[in-house]
Amino acid sequence: MSSAHALLATVSNQPGILFGLTRVLADHAANITYVDIIPHPDRDAEIYLEFAIDGDLEPIVEQIRHVTGVARIEVTPSFSKIYGKRIVIMGGGAQVGQVALGAISEADRHNIRGERISVDTIPLVGEEALASAVRAVIRLPRVRLLVLAGSIMGGEISRAVDEVRQKGLYVISLNMAGSVPDVADLVVSDPVQAGVMAVMAVAETAKFDIVRQQKRRY
Amino acid sequence: MSSAHALLATVSNQPGILFGLTRVLADHAANITYVDIIPHPDRDAEIYLEFAIDGDLEPIVEQIRHVTGVARIEVTPSFSKIYGKRIVIMGGGAQVGQVALGAISEADRHNIRGERISVDTIPLVGEEALASAVRAVIRLPRVRLLVLAGSIMGGEISRAVDEVRQKGLYVISLNMAGSVPDVADLVVSDPVQAGVMAVMAVAETAKFDIVRQQKRRY
Numbered sequence: 001m002s003s004a005h006a007l008l009a010t011v012s013n014q015p016g017i018l019f020g021l022t023r024v025l026a027d028h029a030a031n032i033t034y035v036d037i038i039p040h041p042d043r044d045a046e047i048y049l050e051f052a053i054d055g056d057l058e059p060i061v062e063q064i065r066h067v068t069g070v071a072r073i074e075v076t077p078s079f080s081k082i083y084g085k086r087i088v089i090m091g092g093g094a095q096v097g098q099v100a101l102g103a104i105s106e107a108d109r110h111n112i113r114g115e116r117i118s119v120d121t122i123p124l125v126g127e128e129a130l131a132s133a134v135r136a137v138i139r140l141p142r143v144r145l146l147v148l149a150g151s152i153m154g155g156e157i158s159r160a161v162d163e164v165r166q167k168g169l170y171v172i173s174l175n176m177a178g179s180v181p182d183v184a185d186l187v188v189s190d191p192v193q194a195g196v197m198a199v200m201a202v203a204e205t206a207k208f209d210i211v212r213q214q215k216r217r218y
Numbered sequence: 219m220s221s222a223h224a225l226l227a228t229v230s231n232q233p234g235i236l237f238g239l240t241r242v243l244a245d246h247a248a249n250i251t252y253v254d255i256i257p258h259p260d261r262d263a264e265i266y267l268e269f270a271i272d273g274d275l276e277p278i279v280e281q282i283r284h285v286t287g288v289a290r291i292e293v294t295p296s297f298s299k300i301y302g303k304r305i306v307i308m309g310g311g312a313q314v315g316q317v318a319l320g321a322i323s324e325a326d327r328h329n330i331r332g333e334r335i336s337v338d339t340i341p342l343v344g345e346e347a348l349a350s351a352v353r354a355v356i357r358l359p360r361v362r363l364l365v366l367a368g369s370i371m372g373g374e375i376s377r378a379v380d381e382v383r384q385k386g387l388y389v390i391s392l393n394m395a396g397s398v399p400d401v402a403d404l405v406v407s408d409p410v411q412a413g414v415m416a417v418m419a420v421a422e423t424a425k426f427d428i429v430r431q432q433k434r435r436y
Binding site: 008013014015016018019022023025026029030031032033034035036037038039040042043046048077082083092093094096097100101104105107108109111112116117118119120121122123124125132133136138139140141167168 | 234237247254257295300310311322330339341342354358
């Protein structure tokens with residue numbers, strides 16, 4: 001039976017540290033599920049690791065303590081339990097703010113019932129910048145759904161939406177000018193409702209099925 | 219002269235892959251600054267790496283291509299350039315939404331002038347849950363400032379705020395019941411203004427210095 005663990009190592013800022021840490025984990029056939037390198041301007045960097053192992057944690061902690069460059073190692077609570085699933089909203093500030101308002105209110109209601117849903121936003125302008133941000137969103141950890149909030153989006157942004165949808169990300173678009181609404185999973189006119197529906201679509205405690213809503217417009 | 223690069227590897231889901239990747243990077247004295255493991259329910263996982271090297275990128279890409287378990291490797295644009303600095307807002311849904319509204323509008327104005335500021339939120343209730351989330355926030359990448367938005371916060375949350383401030387994170391608190399306002403860098407009554415000030419405090423394009431505002435209340 002494999003079990004999940006999280007470790008936080010305080011390390012010196014030099015090449016090869018992550019290699020040293022992952023060598024210990026590989027030796028114990030640990031399956032690493034999450035890594036974060038946390039640089040600090042005024043003190044040693046930290047490396048946070050989540051992984052699953054079949055055996056005991058103790059020998060791993062003991063061996064990591066002796067890896068070159070590791071100053072300190074501690075067992076910590078898992079990250080994904082604290083922050084949970086993420087929704088990302090991007091586009092123009094006015095609309096992103098309204099979608100966020102709906103999403104945050106709805107996430108609050110589900111989080112009270114035991115979910116952990118975060119609502120992240122990036123106010124951003126320009127076809128190139130938005131297309132890059134859409135493509136990069138699938139590389140962000142724990143993101144389940146993207147809301148595009150603006151007044152006109154198309155061209156390269158629509159191609160980026162196509163790509164990320166093929167990779168399994170759900171995309172909700174506000175009703176707007178341009179071709180993005182045509183390529184999204186769902187189109188919503190009211191930004192607050194778009195935010196609420198986005199959270200309902202990822203919440204286990206809601207009965208909203210975005211697959212059944214495919215290509216609908218509200 | 220060392221230069222920054224980003225790579226995205228498509229890998230099989232088995233122990234030891236990250237060890238294989240980091241071995242190649244350690245061999246080339248690459249300083250890894252960012253790692254993300256992106257699991258996918260229906261296809262191969264991806265590992266995203268950012269690092270700085272003195273020499274050429276080509277030999278590294280070539281060697282990673284031959285690491286066991288690596289199906290595909292591509293050079294991609296850097297993540298931190300796309301998403302930039304982050305502000306995190308946590309607390310009760312009603313207040314978090316209003317702070318987000320102010321922060322998103324203000325981030326929009328700075329992002330138009332070339333900044334990249336993201337506004338992330340987690341609506342969350344309960345002393346224990348909030349204290350854990352506050353402590354974990356310093357392990358999130360690219361986070362510069364935390365806003366605590368609620369009606370009453372104290373006890374363990376205040377101790378957590380003390381800890382993260384000692385580690386260099388700025389904390390803005392809404393004016394509220396409990397001891398959190400006493401331990402924050404800055405206290406603001408209007409949630410929209412709190413969001414705007416939070417963004418101004420981290421923006422290079424703003425003249426707001428949170429160090430000069432220490433312990434003020436608005």
